[in-house]
Amino acid sequence: MTQSTNSPSHVRWGIIGAAQIARKNWKAIRMSGNGVVSAVASRDLSRAEAFIHDCCMEVPPVTFDASGQATLARPVAVDDYQQLIDRDDVDAVYIALPTSLRKRWVVAAANAGKHVLCEKPMAVHADDAEEMIGACRANNVTFMDGVMFDHSQRLPAMKQVLAEPGKVGTLRRVQTHFSFCADDSFQSDNIRANADLEPHGCLGDLGWYCIRFTLWAADDRLPTAVSGRAITSYEGGNVPAEFQGELKFDDDLSAGFFCSFRCVNQQTATITGDLGYVTVDDFVLPFVDAESKWQLHQHELQVDNCRWNFGRHSVGDAVREHASGEADSQEVRMIRSFGESVLSGTPDARAADIAMKTQRVLDALRRSDAEKGAWVTL
Structure with a gap:
């Protein structure tokens, strides 16, 4: 039995997969102002029930009647993904399944006329990603991947700094680092170390x-070529545990990154020009705060005979934005933006395009790694 129809001002969500990240998006849907959770699906019904119970205890869900009046309403637990997709009280699905399972259910949701928010990476191969986005476009539904920082107000504010004359100048280099140190059980127990x-x-x-982040800094342009190597791996070299990559663009901009399951928590980004550089210490998951911050640096080396002075010139800036769990935080903005696209009937073309570009770069990096770091053109 389905729940009563909600107000047209709210998107009715179905969550497929009871992953940990889905708990954060459960709250984001509640805080968005334009979404409600109707159902949660897991292959194990008891897991779906436990997920709903735990989330309800912290963030009680609501539904809305035709007049916009909110009432408490517990989402339905189901043990079949297609059953959730086919529900009349589901307008959009959030797919938090492992990467190897996403294509099937993204296509199924799109063919059922349901909008899709998909966890990342979106697919195993770029060909699969093209098919997924093609199904969404053919059915006129929104596709978005779950990159929350895309929706932070910090990015447009930083872009203004990058464009301001005399600050950073012509962009030359983007450098990012994202890592955490997994525990001893990670390789055997965590699906992120599982090749299947x-x-x-x-x-x-x-x-x-x-x-x-690199594509954002490059104004959504694809690199002309990439080179990548897995430094350490799991499962006989099949699953990268540490990876480094290089990207070259057509205007002398270059970029590099390092990601790892074996280094301490670090989420740093540096954007360097010929006049200055911008640094961000928490570009993926903002530090707990009511502001999202960055710094502009324009250090100066002064040499006069025997006197050498390297002068520090750093200026901090920020936007007012909570790190998590509030109406202005990036994950809530993501859900709200998705909902606005659904309710307006206008799929977010940029969301699908940037997800596809990210997948194409990832694919090229995997090909480069297989060719021992050779440069691969896009």
């Missing part, structure tokens, strides 16, 4: 963000 479920390992889990 998450074949891209740290490159898909962490490097996806590094690639995405």
Whole structure:
């Protein structure tokens, strides 16, 4: 039995996969102001029930009647993904399944006329990603991958700094680093070390963000060529545990990144020009704060005979934006933006395009790694 129809001002969500990240997006849907959770699916019904119970205890869900009046309403637990997709009270699905399973269910959702928010990396191969986005376009539904920082107000504010004369100048280099140190059980127990479920390992889990930040800095342009190597791997070299990549663009801009399951927590980005550089210490998951911050640096070396002075010139800036779990935080902005696209009937073309570009770069990096770091053109 389906729940009562919600107000047209709200998107009714179905969550496929009871992953940990889905708990964060459960709250984001509640905080978005334009979404409600109707159902949660897991192959194990008891897991879906436990997920709903735990999330309800912290963030009670609501539904809305035709007049916009909110009432408490517990989402339905189901043990079949297609059953959730076919529900009349689901307008959009959030797919939090392992990468190797995403294509099937993205295509199924799109063919059922449901909008899709998909975790990253979006696919095993770029050909699969093209098919997924093609199905969404053919059915006139929105596709978006779950890169939350895309929706932070910090990015447009930083872009203004990068464009301002006399600050950074012509961009020359983008450098990113995203890592965390996994525990001893990670290789045997975590799906991110499993070639069948998450074949891209740290490159898909962490490097996806590094690639995405680089594309943002390059105004969504694809690089002309990439080179990448897995430094350490799991499963006999099949799943990257540490990965480094280089990207070259057509205007002398270059970029590099490092991602790892074996280094301490670090989420740093540097954008360097010929006049200055911008640094961000938390470009993926902002530090707990009511502001998202960055710094502009224009250090100066003064040499006069025997006197050598390297002068520090750094200026901090920020946007007012909570790190998580509030109406202005990046994951809530992501859900709200997705909902606005759904409710307006206008799929977000940039969301699908940038996800596809990220996948194409990832694919090229995997090919380069297979060719021992050779440069691969895009």
